[in-house]
Each structure stands twice: as C-alpha cells, then as structure tokens.
Amino acid sequence: MNKQNDYSVVLNNTLKYATDFLNKIDYDNVCATKSFEKLREDLKKPLNAKSEPPDKVISELVKDVDGGLLGSAGGRFFAWVIGGAVPAALAADWLTSTWDQNAALYACSPAEAVIEEVVGEWLKNILGLPQQTSFALTTGCQMAHFTCLAAARNELLKKHSWDVELKGLSGAPGIHILTNRLLHASVERAARFLALGCECIKPLEVNEAGQLKSDSLRTALEDFKDEPVIVQLCAGDINTGMYDNFNEIIPLAHSHNAWVHVDGAFGLWANASDKYNHLLKGVEHADSWATDGHKWLNVPYDYGYAFIKNSEAHKASMSLRASYLTHADEARDQFDWNPEWSRRGRGVSTYAAIRQLGTEGIANLVERCCKYAHDLVIGIGKLKGAEIIWEPKINQGLIRFVHPEIKYTEQENDVFTDMVIERINASGKLFVGGTTWNGRRCMRISICGWQTDEEDIEISIKAVDEVLHNVLSYSRLSHSMDSSRL
Numbered sequence: 001m002n003k004q005n006d007y008s009v010v011l012n013n014t015l016k017y018a019t020d021f022l023n024k025i026d027y028d029n030v031c032a033t034k035s036f037e038k039l040r041e042d043l044k045k046p047l048n049a050k051s052e053p054p055d056k057v058i059s060e061l062v063k064d065v066d067g068g069l070l071g072s073a074g075g076r077f078f079a080w081v082i083g084g085a086v087p088a089a090l091a092a093d094w095l096t097s098t099w100d101q102n103a104a105l106y107a108c109s110p111a112e113a114v115i116e117e118v119v120g121e122w123l124k125n126i127l128g129l130p131q132q133t134s135f136a137l138t139t140g141c142q143m144a145h146f147t148c149l150a151a152a153r154n155e156l157l158k159k160h161s162w163d164v165e166l167k168g169l170s171g172a173p174g175i176h177i178l179t180n181r182l183l184h185a186s187v188e189r190a191a192r193f194l195a196l197g198c199e200c201i202k203p204l205e206v207n208e209a210g211q212l213k214s215d216s217l218r219t220a221l222e223d224f225k226d227e228p229v230i231v232q233l234c235a236g237d238i239n240t241g242m243y244d245n246f247n248e249i250i251p252l253a254h255s256h257n258a259w260v261h262v263d264g265a266f267g268l269w270a271n272a273s274d275k276y277n278h279l280l281k282g283v284e285h286a287d288s289w290a291t292d293g294h295k296w297l298n299v300p301y302d303y304g305y306a307f308i309k310n311s312e313a314h315k316a317s318m319s320l321r322a323s324y325l326t327h328a329d330e331a332r333d334q335f336d337w338n339p340e341w342s343r344r345g346r347g348v349s350t351y352a353a354i355r356q357l358g359t360e361g362i363a364n365l366v367e368r369c370c371k372y373a374h375d376l377v378i379g380i381g382k383l384k385g386a387e388i389i390w391e392p393k394i395n396q397g398l399i400r401f402v403h404p405e406i407k408y409t410e411q412e413n414d415v416f417t418d419m420v421i422e423r424i425n426a427s428g429k430l431f432v433g434g435t436t437w438n439g440r441r442c443m444r445i446s447i448c449g450w451q452t453d454e455e456d457i458e459i460s461i462k463a464v465d466e467v468l469h470n471v472l473s474y475s476r477l478s479h480s481m482d483s484s485r486l
C-alpha cells in the first residue's frame, strides 16, 4: 500500500468537498431536505468485511449526508445557540486530527500542552477572569460545569472535614445548589453526574428581568446556614440573554461561605466588548465559570472551557497518578485538570481562532451579533402577525406570532406560533428555534455566527414576511370554512 498516496488522494478530494460545501452555504437550504427514512437508507450500508478505498468511503459519505445537514455554519442559522467556525479555527481543527496527538500529558505532545497553557492565559484575559484561576479545556460547557462543580464539591466538603475523592458521597453532608430559576439544564445534569442529585437544586425567585432576587437568596442561605452551598448564577439566559446581578449576589453568597458558579456558555463573551461588559460587572469575584468556544468564539465542535479560582480544589478533583504515565515537572499536564484521560489537542482550534480574530475582532464579533439580533427581531416585529416578546439586550430575542384578524385563544396562538416557526424553517431561507417563555410559545432568535451580515438579516425578514403572508391568507380561508381549526 502506498501510504503517501493513500493520504493525498483522499485529503485533496476532501478539501474540494469541504470548500464546495462552504461555498454554497449562503445559497443552499438552511434546513435539512432529506427525510429520515432516506438518510437511513443511504447511510445504512451493509457492514463490509473487505476494506474499501478511502476516497470511495469519503465520496460516498459526502453524497449520503447531502440534504441531511443543516446550514448551521452559515449566516442565517438562528436556532439554539450555535456559532460557525472561523477559517483559521476550522483549518486548525483539521490539523488537530492530522497531528493526532493525545493531548493528555506534556509527555504525549509537548506542543499541544504548551498551546493549551497559552490558550488558557489568553482566554482569562479576554473573558476578564482573575489571572491566578486554573482552567480546563473540555468538550463543551456541559463538561465545563461538571469540572467546576467537581472542584466545588471537593472544596465545600473539605470544609466539612470530608474527603469526597476518598470516601465518595455516602454519609457526606448534603450539598445544596441555590439557583436562578432560569437554570440551564446542563447544570442539572452536571449535578446528576456528580451524584449531587436534582433534589439538591433549589430554584429561587427572580425579578421582572429574570435576575435572582437577593432577598430570596438571603433567606435560602439562612435556611442552609453552615451547610455546603453552591450558588449558581447565569451570564446569558438562553431565551433572553439575561445576566444575574453579580455585584449584588456574589458578595452575599460569599458572606455565607457559598461557592459561586457562573454559567456563561455564550454570555461570558460579552466581557470581550467595551459596549457590553457592563453586564458582567463583578463576575470576576465568582469561584468558577463555564463557557464555550463552539458558540460565540466560532471554533468548531467540541470546545468548552472551565475556569476555577481555587486551583488546589480543581486539581484535587481531577488529577491522578498511574505507574505507566510520565508527568511533567514544569510543564502543564492537561490530565491534571480535565475529566478526560486520552483526548484530542483541544487547544489548537481555540489558539487559531483567537489569533485570527484578535481581541478587537472578538469584541467586534460580539457587537455585530448583538446588532444583527436586534435588527432581526425589530424587523420581524414590524410584520403583521408578529409580536416582540423580548427585544434583544445582547444576541437573544423572542417573538410570538398572534393572528391579527382571527381572535385565537392564547393556546391557539401557541399552536399558531409553532406552525409559523415550522413554515419559516421549511422555507430553507433561515432556521430559527422555538421555546416556551412565561408559559407561552415563542420563536427564539440567537445570533452568534461570524458569517451573519446585513444581507442575511434582510433576506431573513423578507422570508418571514412571505411565510406570514401565506400562513395568514391560508388561516383566514380555513377559518371561514371551519372556525375550530387553525
């Protein structure tokens, strides 16, 4: 087998497949166009006993997934919280796989270890976090929560003379998580992974803006006086982009010896911008922070970041020793800080994204996304049948569709909203999400992709206008025929 040739044919062709995909992303359908059954039929090949030429494998794969991919790398994808990948980050991600290093230890890959060391320092700088903070590059914010809360568990129980790494949780004092009721479910799942259990989570009252109320926190802290407590705060709610009042809440939590953890999956990036960093005033006083690279920094999946002020607790909860491992004296062994053992070079893509964008470019990316989210929500809000429920303060907004002529009940308008969302996505021009907010169905707009520009916003508003026009005409007609149906 000619190894050299094996690589070059498939990689050269793959470059073409990749650039073809990216070059048409602006014109292609943003939604999937192939049915579930067809995807299965195409992808479920008979399990082969004999080997296949690499280029055949890849060319067939490209053909078979066609129509089953969403345009989330493009400029008109506004569902969930999904960023694209800036070119340097994408290229670095390819190289990460090409180099195929096990970035567990300095000994396994000196360059990868140093890249992560550099990236950690840069990230703290960009995100405005204390320099002595330790960090881990994880697969995403979910595992960043896990890493942060593992350190919190270690430290809080240590204060109660309990070594959780040695003894586990059986017989340990119970940990309470006091939280803004807008808690993201990934924190709940981290609590489950750490055997803290969902019942330890106590959602507290919020004010009109959705921020945790200090009075309700004070009462809860009194209720759990002298018990181990984590106060969970929000830097960017998934529906509204709301931020807790860190300056008020963190000192209160600390006065009761609680550990403060911040979910800033995307919202922490607002600290990169002078225009938006006021939202994060005081966040640097927390004990741990979790965020993502694959959202607002626009690196590909899977890149998340955990930061922990108490590096001793962080290391104690993650590190271990085994006779066959080689540990560095001076360099940073990633293994000491991450939940994974073997892992890909998780710093490379982040390193490249930061270098490509620079701190000014990151600030500009954040500001652009916020502006476009605002323009899009305001633009759609002016259309007949659309109501703005949340005007974006950052990059998240909510719209509800309410029939302007037919007097539907709130429940019927919920159905109507979901129907419009479905039609918008089926148009293939843009892709949006749905959510339930304050008990009502809404369309969610979230913008964190670097590709989105003014033209995308114009095309999107026009597409929503067309959908609404068709839906309203149709529902008028069907209502006149049968008023019980939408």
Ligand SMILES: Cc1ncc(COP(=O)(O)O)c(C=O)c1O
Pocket: 080, 081, 139, 140, 141, 142, 143, 184, 186, 236, 237, 238, 263, 264, 265, 266, 292, 304
């Ligand atoms: C606020 C928030 N926290 C946590 C997460 C989980 O992040 P990840 O999907 O990177 O694990 C998300 C994902 O959308 C999020 O929006």
